[in-house]
Amino acid sequence: MPDDSRKLVTIVTEAALEHEVCGELEDLGAAGYTVSNARGKGSRGVRDAGWSSSSNVRIEVICGDDVANRIEQHLRRKYYDHYAMIIFESDVRVFRPDKFF
Amino acid sequence: MPDDSRKLVTIVTEAALEHEVCGELEDLGAAGYTVSNARGKGSRGVRDAGWSSSSNVRIEVICGDDVANRIEQHLRRKYYDHYAMIIFESDVRVFRPDKFF
Amino acid sequence: MPDDSRKLVTIVTEAALEHEVCGELEDLGAAGYTVSNARGKGSRGVRDAGWSSSSNVRIEVICGDDVANRIEQHLRRKYYDHYAMIIFESDVRVFRPDKFF
Amino acid sequence: MDPVVWFFALGLAAGLAKSDLRMPPAIYDLLSMVLLLTIGLKGGVELARAPLAGLIPQVIAVLAMGFVLPFLLFPAARLFGRVSRADAASLAAHYGSVSVATFAVGVAFLVDRNVAYDSQLPLFLVLLEVPAIVVGILLARRVAAAQRWGKLLHEIFLGKSIVLLVGGLLIGWLAGPDGISSLEPFFFDLFKGVLALFLLEMGLIAATQAKALRDNGVFLVLFGVLVPLPMATIGALVGWMIGLSPGGTTLLAVLAGSASYIAAPAAIRVAVPEANPTLSLTASLGVTFPFNIFFGIPAYFKIAGLLHGGGG
Amino acid sequence: MDPVVWFFALGLAAGLAKSDLRMPPAIYDLLSMVLLLTIGLKGGVELARAPLAGLIPQVIAVLAMGFVLPFLLFPAARLFGRVSRADAASLAAHYGSVSVATFAVGVAFLVDRNVAYDSQLPLFLVLLEVPAIVVGILLARRVAAAQRWGKLLHEIFLGKSIVLLVGGLLIGWLAGPDGISSLEPFFFDLFKGVLALFLLEMGLIAATQAKALRDNGVFLVLFGVLVPLPMATIGALVGWMIGLSPGGTTLLAVLAGSASYIAAPAAIRVAVPEANPTLSLTASLGVTFPFNIFFGIPAYFKIAGLLHGGGG
């Protein structure tokens, strides 16, 4: 069944961007998203949940290939240079495919 | 090595269902599960962690194909119509395969 | 494009080990990691977030095959016998591959 | 106007203006735990001080009221709002049950005016929480799904709010006024401050209901504003008939006129999944709660005064 | 030395020694909410007690100071530290704006010495929070990106700290001294304890800046230590000129000499992304904050005393 396969795009970034990024995800065509709090370490150093402005969020979007591409292009262009952010993508199978574009 | 591949079933749903769903996962044959708090937006609107009864949980189960199917069938039948819930599945490789059915 | 594919290694283990494990991940060559709080159930019983010392953390590392193998070997040898821990691995596609070894 | 209700207004305004002000869920939990324990402890201490002879008939009358109210609310919602059977049953459960936060504001209102109230009121709060939920579920499904009742009742009776209220009542009653004195700085002196923070969060939550309010239009506002007064009047009459003081009569009216937004939503969500949870919650939290704390409570106080032959 | 500042030292020491002591983010949020509300309520009550005739000219003077300070700070950072335009603008925004925690320690300092301060100071705290941030952004980008200003100002003005301070001011002012009395045990009596816990966490956070401090070397320390005194002196002069009491003059000096570590970092991060956030935060939180609470506040108190013709 090829029509129930989607992309899972996961974004780990600064908590301060949650509101902005989630709004943009919708504009780019995502039917929904899931957010959880996270902390971590990367090229921009330790980001620890001790203080909200220095912690991370982990945002997941399930969507089709097109939307996934658009999201990745947009985030990369807008945020990658100046913000702590990683994006990765994997293949998932969904149930009730009509819920996801 | 085919015998270390399993399914990772991820369920995002209303926090109020955590207890009930987790119990059912075990009944359906899952050897374990992992839960974390989440918030998000989907077809049933914004679900934000500000107030526990309106937030989400993210439940992950690693299991074999059979159990994965049973879980998905069951949850879809019982909850999809009336509750905020998404389910997606991906392929993972586990270590210590004897821990997962 | 084969060069943007990486492994996503996910570790669910006792919260008390977070500090130690994360330090070891770096020593083993991971360029970063992401941690979030979790609770769950497995072969070592219920681990619930009610009390921090009995809850779990969920650690994600994106890395190349070699580092993934090293991480898995190390954790399995050091922790599997005496600690609540699971490890699973999946394939992901990353953007800005230079950030991940 | 009691300053604590301004905190609700502040939260509401901040939420509507899309401020980034947010209270962590853990703090909400702490504040509600402390409020529930405080109300319970206060009631328990009072019960210990003046053990009540005629409590049994009062308990029966209050329980009866709790079972009867949803039967009035259900047809009202059906006819008036033309909502589905499930939604009407859900509204009946929410409005038949009670709101602890409204009760707490009522207590603060009386304390500010040095009006005493009968010590059994916290007990009545507990008694009124459950019956309407049970009746609401029955109205929705006509006793179907009987196999799940055990689990459901367990969830309702052992829900956080009842456990803390009853626990507080028992501890207060066992310890008595002297035993409790070292707990007073925490549970009693801080009461208004804790309530203020709690109402701030309630305002923030109510603001999130605004969209649903716009979508579901006039019905919710009318229902949320028009239902409390008759309900509260019934509560006041019952209070007056069972011999409560003017303060106690006011609080029983407050209980009858308030709508649950914790116990009822949780139970109805599980037991009547086809009911739209936004509908009841928006009416209860977005309309009736602010209506009661700003206008209802002073009105119910007046009604109680009239019944007791004073001018309010 | 006021014992609350020892809590900062304790947190700093624990953090530097890599203790596992950590305060959950939810608790940090609770403590900062309570502090902001307390400062607002206190100011509002005082304003209600003695409504001020000549407030308008004072407000203008304070706002003017808020707009001017960053124009002094920006070239200082450019010349002195040779940092990029964006980083200098960011430092100007942080140091031109104010720190609520430093203000709270200043209040505690005065209360301990029974020194009164003018009731409008919490209002000035609010007024001084925003202008420097706006000027800093302008300095960084020369009015570019005008399309985002609406969103940005919304974020700054409806940020948590301004909402709670202004909300507290309004509620305190509406309720007045009598109305607020039942809130005093929570908001006023616990003030020092809440501040102590908050400073403990501030110490833990400051310790996490240690690495950045080592990396960025001497500049940050010098900037963070040398800038507050001249800024605070300007604040004290303005306070003295607009007729504040010695206590009020001290607090306006504290405001001018303090650096923002909440509102400014959040706004600058979004509006001037090319500025290195670690630089400004480390200077503000890791250097200037401890400098102020240990040495700055007593010094500014002396300065205010000298201006007012006393010996301090």
Added chain:
Amino acid sequence: MDPVVWFFALGLAAGLAKSDLRMPPAIYDLLSMVLLLTIGLKGGVELARAPLAGLIPQVIAVLAMGFVLPFLLFPAARLFGRVSRADAASLAAHYGSVSVATFAVGVAFLVDRNVAYDSQLPLFLVLLEVPAIVVGILLARRVAAAQRWGKLLHEIFLGKSIVLLVGGLLIGWLAGPDGISSLEPFFFDLFKGVLALFLLEMGLIAATQAKALRDNGVFLVLFGVLVPLPMATIGALVGWMIGLSPGGTTLLAVLAGSASYIAAPAAIRVAVPEANPTLSLTASLGVTFPFNIFFGIPAYFKIAGLLHGGGG
């Protein structure tokens, strides 16, 4: 019975009845931080009030007791419970170390009865936390893994509880009775209320140990109930010999008779991974803690009274 212990009973009952009552981890952290700081501050203030000449010999005696107790506990667990070497060592570490919550209930018990206690007791609490853990680790592995000792001791000594206790002691001692007075409303007046909430959560946690208790059968209950009394008697004797007051003797008995459930589990988990963590935690938290707060403390008070020649 002190009403605070009823809160433990309430939590235990709610947990066993599978109520959905739960305290967020952040709140647990806040409460335990406040308790630890309060105990430290109280001790520090007292030390400042009456600096002690003969403290050194007392410290030596208490430390010696801390090192000796686990050597009695280890063979007892081995012979009596036939548990593995690692498990016996773990039990020795848990029971040789101390429980802050039990100590706090003991303090509340004395305060209720207006019994004074020596100011150095909080210091002894700190002193007794570590030695048994070190001995327990040695008993488990015979000095192996020497390379990890540095890290381990760092973790134990800089663990949250010791940092907060010692920090509180120092701040209280530096500030003295006058300096601390503005912190009293928060740290001292709220003490019993904070303790009550904390015990509620302890009850909920203890309830989660019930399954382990059923599985591991009789041994845990017997060990958890029979061990405290002889240990506490040793503590009382030491207290009496080093010249403590009856109140101080009681508290040293409480310390000796109590079992750690925070510092020891964390350290042993890392240092002796092959020990079953459920075993020690269930005994300590599920059996000994409730035993001590309900029965142990009054008994140890009696013992102290007998030693001091009174009737208790």
